[in-house]
Amino acid sequence: MKLGYHIGYWSSGPPEGALDAITTAEELGFDSVWTAEGYGSDAFTPLAWWGSATSRIKLGTNIVQMSARTPTAVGMSAMTLDHLSGGRFVLGLGASGPQVVEGWYGQPYPKPLARTREYVDIVRKVVARKEPVTADGDFFQLPLQGGTGLGKPLKATVHPLREEIPIYLAAEGPKNVALSAEICDGWLPLFFSPKSDAFYRAALEEGFARPGARHTAADFEVAASVPVIVHDDVEEAAGFIKPALALYIGGMGAKSVNFHHDVFARMGYEDVADKVQDLYLAGRKEEAVAAIPTSLVEDTSLIGPAEKIREELAVWEKTVVTTLLLRGDAATLRKVAPVLS
Structure with missing residues (x-):
């Protein structure tokens, strides 16, 4: 199992020590480093800025929100970063949710699966640069239909370094996971648990079995963000993670549409997820954090003494996950890497 480093979201400003952590990840032999956006x-700018200090490690987005940019714009950024990094770029995409898409981008959120399919197809056409890019989909038309009539199919002026750039899809529901296996080169799960491996394995296999699927399980990447905390006190370690879980389960989405809540409900924590959501949305955030059992943290994280983590890692290695994405500063990476190697 490979290791990657996830910088995560910025809070009020750039994360302190990010460059040191990224160069440390490369020094330690990590396979990839990833940026995020909300x-x-x-996601693109920090990856280019900090990634310029590296020479080997893959540079990925986890994730670029599709509603933030047209697919041709993403194709342009992907080709640009691939050139600047010498062919190390990995494009991670995601549909996000209606709360952000409608509230922040002012865009509709219709049929995310069909829209994702069209989006990825156009990005691949831009990067391949085989012919002028055209699209006649339900969500994207190139040239635009009903405009001035002056638009014409165009081909990127830049020649790609690679005619195919790996595309990974962030997905939580089974249909979206299956779509990642069908049309993409990798899957970016959030809140993965070995207990859910059979569920996700079946969804992936459904995608692999579809006509025209790009991969099989043997050459498909699954890069999962997994909190890892080496600590003698399991309860204290869990306490560091619970506030973020409460935010995602309770507040990252509306009560009626919260994909993160649904992940934990499928995992067997539906009552817990409902309670956390109710408390969080009522403004009782500390109570929401306290409502999360340590068992839920342990199901989706690797925490505790080094020996405990090594034993649990053996279970993770039997799952569909191919890369563990870690977080933390340079000192954390140096402490955790030997435990996982």
């Missing part, structure tokens, strides 16, 4: 910092 409704603050973007």
Whole structure:
């Protein structure tokens, strides 16, 4: 199992020590480093800025929100970063949710699966640069239909370094996971648990079996963000993670549409997820954090003494996950890497 480093979202400003952590990850032999975006910092700029200090490690977005940019714009950024990094770029995409898409981008959120399919197809056409890019989909038309009539199919002026750039899809529901296996080169799960491996394995296999699927399980990447905390006290370690879980389960989405809540409900924590959501949305955030059992943290994280983590890692290695994405500063990476190697 490979290791990657996830910088994560910025809070009020750039994360302190990010460059040191990234160069440390490369020094330690990590396979990849990833940036994120929500409704603050973007994913491409920090990746280019900090990634310029590296020479080997893969540079990925986890994730670029599709509603933030047209597919041709993403194709342009992907080709640009691939050139600047010498062919090390990995494009991670995601549909996000209606709360952000409608509230922040002012865009509709219709049929995310069909829209994702069209989006990825156009990005691949831009990067391949085989012919002028055209599209006649339900969501994207190139040239635009009903405009001035002056638009014409165009081909990127830049020649790609690679005619295919790996595309990974962030997905939580089974249909979206299956779509990642069908049309993409990798899957970016959030809140993965070995207990859910059979569920996700079946969804992936459904995608692999579809006509025209690009991969099989043997050459498909699954890069999962997994909190890892080496600590003698399991309860204290869990306490560091619970506030973020409460935010995602309770507040990252509306009560009626919260994909993160649904992940934990499928995992067997539906009552817990409902309670956390109710408390969080009522403004009782500390109570929401306290409502999360340590068992839920342990199901989706690797925490505790080094020996405990090594034993649990053996279970993770039997799952569909191919890369563990870690977070933390340079000192954390140096402490955790030997435990996982």
